[in-house]
Amino acid sequence: xxxxxxxxxxxxxxxxxxxxGKRPYDFVKKKDETKGGYCPLCPGHENTTxxxxxxxxxxxxxxxGPEWQLRVVPNKFPxxxxxxxxxxxxxxxxxxxxxxxxxxxIIETPRHYExxxxxxxxxxxLVFRAYKDRLIDLARxxxxxxxxxxxxxxxxxxxxxxxxxxxxxALPIVPQIIQEELNGCQRYFEYKERCxxxxxxxxxxxxxxxxxxxxxxxxxxxxxAPRSPFEMWVLPxxxxxxxxxxxxxxLHQFAMLFSSxxxxxxxxxxxxxxxxxxHTAPLRDSHLEHYHWHIEIMPKVSTVAGFxxxxxxxxNTVPPExxxxxxxxx
Amino acid sequence: xxxxxxxxxxxxxxxxxxxxGKRPYDFVKKKDETKGGYCPLCPGHENTTxxxxxxxxxxxxxxxGPEWQLRVVPNKFPxxxxxxxxxxxxxxxxxxxxxxxxxxxIIETPRHYExxxxxxxxxxxLVFRAYKDRLIDLARxxxxxxxxxxxxxxxxxxxxxxxxxxxxxALPIVPQIIQEELNGCQRYFEYKERCxxxxxxxxxxxxxxxxxxxxxxxxxxxxxAPRSPFEMWVLPxxxxxxxxxxxxxxLHQFAMLFSSxxxxxxxxxxxxxxxxxxHTAPLRDSHLEHYHWHIEIMPKVSTVAGFxxxxxxxxNTVPPExxxxxxxxx
Numbered sequence: 001x002x003x004x005x006x007x008x009x010x011x012x013x014x015x016x017x018x019x020x021g022k023r024p025y026d027f028v029k030k031k032d033e034t035k036g037g038y039c040p041l042c043p044g045h046e047n048t049t050x051x052x053x054x055x056x057x058x059x060x061x062x063x064x065g066p067e068w069q070l071r072v073v074p075n076k077f078p079x080x081x082x083x084x085x086x087x088x089x090x091x092x093x094x095x096x097x098x099x100x101x102x103x104x105x106i107i108e109t110p111r112h113y114e115x116x117x118x119x120x121x122x123x124x125x126l127v128f129r130a131y132k133d134r135l136i137d138l139a140r141x142x143x144x145x146x147x148x149x150x151x152x153x154x155x156x157x158x159x160x161x162x163x164x165x166x167x168x169x170a171l172p173i174v175p176q177i178i179q180e181e182l183n184g185c186q187r188y189f190e191y192k193e194r195c196x197x198x199x200x201x202x203x204x205x206x207x208x209x210x211x212x213x214x215x216x217x218x219x220x221x222x223x224x225a226p227r228s229p230f231e232m233w234v235l236p237x238x239x240x241x242x243x244x245x246x247x248x249x250x251l252h253q254f255a256m257l258f259s260s261x262x263x264x265x266x267x268x269x270x271x272x273x274x275x276x277x278x279h280t281a282p283l284r285d286s287h288l289e290h291y292h293w294h295i296e297i298m299p300k301v302s303t304v305a306g307f308x309x310x311x312x313x314x315x316n317t318v319p320p321e322x323x324x325x326x327x328x329x330x
Numbered sequence: 331x332x333x334x335x336x337x338x339x340x341x342x343x344x345x346x347x348x349x350x351g352k353r354p355y356d357f358v359k360k361k362d363e364t365k366g367g368y369c370p371l372c373p374g375h376e377n378t379t380x381x382x383x384x385x386x387x388x389x390x391x392x393x394x395g396p397e398w399q400l401r402v403v404p405n406k407f408p409x410x411x412x413x414x415x416x417x418x419x420x421x422x423x424x425x426x427x428x429x430x431x432x433x434x435x436i437i438e439t440p441r442h443y444e445x446x447x448x449x450x451x452x453x454x455x456l457v458f459r460a461y462k463d464r465l466i467d468l469a470r471x472x473x474x475x476x477x478x479x480x481x482x483x484x485x486x487x488x489x490x491x492x493x494x495x496x497x498x499x500a501l502p503i504v505p506q507i508i509q510e511e512l513n514g515c516q517r518y519f520e521y522k523e524r525c526x527x528x529x530x531x532x533x534x535x536x537x538x539x540x541x542x543x544x545x546x547x548x549x550x551x552x553x554x555a556p557r558s559p560f561e562m563w564v565l566p567x568x569x570x571x572x573x574x575x576x577x578x579x580x581l582h583q584f585a586m587l588f589s590s591x592x593x594x595x596x597x598x599x600x601x602x603x604x605x606x607x608x609h610t611a612p613l614r615d616s617h618l619e620h621y622h623w624h625i626e627i628m629p630k631v632s633t634v635a636g637f638x639x640x641x642x643x644x645x646n647t648v649p650p651e652x653x654x655x656x657x658x659x660x
Contacts, residue, residue, distance in 0.1 A: 003649075
């Protein structure tokens with residue numbers, strides 16, 4: 001069983017998901033399934049994934065049959081596993097707990113070569129609806145405190161499969177970065193009685209220098225202090241702390257802006273590997289006045305090296321104002 | 331001039347070091363100087379680096395001549411620049427300051443193909459002595475609050491030159507990760523009146539399961555919650571908060587254990603890219619009872635992907651007990 005371990009100094013959690021039987025060098029030579037060959041996520045190969053937990057667009061009653069528009073399946077090689085009790089315990093001065101959680105794969109499209117920048121907006125709506133449906137369903141499990149939804153696109157960004165997919169991991173604790181973000185928002189709110197993200201949106205719309213795109217309900221900006229060249233955030237214009245609070249009209253607006261944002265990125269840096277992460281309020285919080293959900297998109301342009309590991313600083317060679325100018329005009 | 335920018339929510343700092351005139355795709359296609367060809371760090375090419383700030387082993391009085399055992403030079407493409415005043419200012423809700431700092435390259439050896447695992451212990455002593463000398467010298471500049479010393483080895487770990495070198499960056503603020511580490515140590519000390527690292531060393535020496543190597547004054551362990559497979563920490567056994575407090579006998583013991591540690595890593599994962607980071611107390615602190623300097627060595631085996639970016643969690647497929655067993659017997 002995987003194990004969650006906490007660093008006793010800095011409080012950082014690590015998932016130890018042992019792959020026993022491997023020899024040291026096997027950890028270095030990653031299997032590369034990103035190009036060509038057999039795809040376990042394509043239609044007709046449904047039996048190579050664990051049984052689906054959600055499907056859209058299947059006309060028949062045949063579970064795991066080949067006709068569908070989107071499927072969600074448990075990860076075949078999960079970082080955390082769903083069965084078992086949470087068991088927190090110590091080992092001398094150290095803390096650990098069972099690696100309880102859920103790890104699912106959202107197969108975003110049946111079409112192998114479709115990407116988030118090339119797919120129809122209606123298909124993107126399905127992707128985000130699937131996030132919402134899974135977030136709502138998994139929140140019923142009281143062992144989970146947070147669900148992170150993310151995407152790795154391209155091998156350099158950590159993807160091991162080429163077929164367009166995103167992932168979610170349900171966690172028994174609120175992760176450190178989200179907690180720090182919540183604390184920062186809380187401090188700002190206590191001081192100003194305003195949401196810091198709402199203030200950011202206000203300033204970006206007035207300054208215009210880091211604004212990439214917007215529509216009725218959403219806005220895309222390059223953040224003021226981006227970790228990566230061409231980093232972008234997509235945020236709802238009106239205050240909303242939880243992704244799942246979006247209604248259908250919102251979902252559609254969101255998909256539209258997200259689509260045009262990804263098309264811009266693809267025109268500026270064709271086929272660039274990227275990660276995106278959904279930041280939303282923890283499961284046990286209802287509506288929060290100080291938190292504002294958003295998606296952070298990080299193109300994989302640079303390497304995390306000694307300086308970043310040692311300081312938490314990032315060095316970015318593209319000012320966000322320059323990135324926004326390029327993205328806006330693309 | 332580079333700019334330091336602070337994320338208004340989470341407090342993370344970013345260095346915006348613009349490389350103007352590049353087109354977007356230039357950021358992706360990194361120049362690769364790691365293999366073959368002309369080496370600006372080799373003897374005889376001293377005029378291709380900025381003038382040296384420290385040299386060991388030069389018999390003549392010819393500054394920047396070709397005979398030397400180790401050189402330290404300012405980085406030709408610095409992330410921060412040494413000239414100017416610290417100027418903190420706002421931009422609406424955002425904070426920024428001038429990118430004042432020092433960025434130096436420690437050319438660890440005149441021999442192009444020598445590595446930290448293949449070089450003689452006496453040469454390693456020079457490397458660590460150079461760290462100490464530069465830390466002491468740069469600490470005289472009152473604008474600097476912290477100096478991070480680090481090494482990127484191999485292209486995948488961020489090295490852009492093959493010739494064995496490490497780097498240091500002097501910063502006008504204490505970086506977030508170091509501050510969090512200091513805070514964690516402080517909390518532990520307030521509770522226990524003991525240094526958490528001293529307690530870790532005590533537990534690791536008694537448990538033995540994560541102990542890799544030790545000599546009279548130093549110990550190498552795989553930490554309990556490692557971010558990366560085969561991550562190792564090298565620590566002084568006796569409490570010491572600052573790297574610069576080491577005397578010559580200590581330096582020699584440290585170089586010996588560090589050498590054998592790197593040889594172990596190289597035998598288990600030949601030529602694996604890695605980063606290491608020196609963690610030492612901030613410049614303005616004298617001896618700290620709650621902090622303990624050490625070096626963290628992180629082999630570059632996995633990719634930082636969406637899950638890590640979004641949560642700060644790391645997934646590690648090699649339990650440190652397994653890594654230590656393999657490293658110890660290698």
